Amino acid sequence: MATVKGSAAVSHVGRIRSNNQDSGYAGRHLFVVADGMGGHAGGDVASAIATRYIRDADQLYPSVQDASAALHDSLIGANQRLAETVAEHSELTGMGTTVSAILLHGDQVAISHIGDSRIYLLRGGELSQISTDHTFVQRLVDAGRITEEEAMVHPRRSVLMRVLGDVESSPEIDTLTLDTQSGDRWLICSDGLSGVVSFEEIRKALLSEAGAKPVADRLVKASLDGGAPDNVTVVVLDIGEPAAPSTPPQIVGSAAAPPAFGTPEPVRQRSLLLTPFRVHPVQETHFEPDSAEYYDEIIEEDARRRRRRIVTWTVGVLLIVAAVAGLAALAYQWTQTRYFVGESNGRVAIYQGIQQNLGPIEMSELYRESDIDVAELRTYDQQRVEQTISTGSLQDAEAVVDRLEESLD
Structure with a gap:
């Protein structure tokens, strides 16, 4: 029977954001990361409400099927709680959150996932991404229209197609059960890590023989070193014989503080020297309906953008060629005066x-x-x-x- 050797949850506001809209939870059997959406008006509230609601599923269940059903139902329940909160606080309209969760049962795990936070598994030195991003750019990657590298800088990389919140009453949630074994290292993270730190860097950090907490700290530091334009939250779970008494449940990020509805965003002075490695502009994550019409519309927009880019590059190259040819002609004319x-x-x-x-x-x-x-x-x-x-x-x-x-x- 697989047991928790060690676990850790770490969350950081990052180098650009003024408030933390992420939440994380590392419990006895349940491990969760939620990344809020909707700006200061609701992102932090959404992830906190969802995480606090879902952590009630941190229990033992008769079977992994029961665990999976309970975890799925807890996400649906959290979605309902968010809708009720918006009904009571209209200023939170449009808030939402991603959720990626693992519930351990025996030698198996139940997984529920919605949004673009990610679940990774390191086994035998090989790192695999278990979850699939519910984003517009991921649909483009799956369709073969863009590469993973292009997705990292795509202008619509912040568009989510599925989230928990007041946007859908019955959101589609990915659920699956997998076997786990001693030596496995699981990682759940917000896109504040995966959007900044490369897959290979994440793998190298997880390969460390250090415990869950030092590894989680190392991953957060890697995001900060990369500019950390977004909040970053990491939950690391090691499977194996516990080397010490089990760690008490830990909750981090916005869920660790009392909820504050409608609180003005604090002014936070930041030096530009704090972000020398910032790669991409900060973009607010937002939800768009997962519809064929929207997908087709954006595909056509991307096609137009690609055509404009090709025309721009072609004109630029022709101008350069013309300039070089002109200079060559002038140079030749000069030589003929000698x-x-x-x-x-x-x-x-x-x-x-x-x-x-x-x-x-x-x-x-x-x-x-x-x-x-x-x-x-x-x-x-x-x-x-x-x-x-x-x-x-x-x-x-x-x-x-x-x-x-x-x-x-």
């Missing part, structure tokens, strides 16, 4: 252009061949002619040839 003295068919000759060639392109041509044999010149003059004599103009070149001719007298 002359030098050299040898042609054994005789002293005047060339128009410059001595250097541009790859296979010759930058000079024979202007006039004189009657002076190079072999009749003094040794010094022969060497000068063979190595070419630079002059500034045709008049100067003619003067050089006249002097060489006079030297034969």
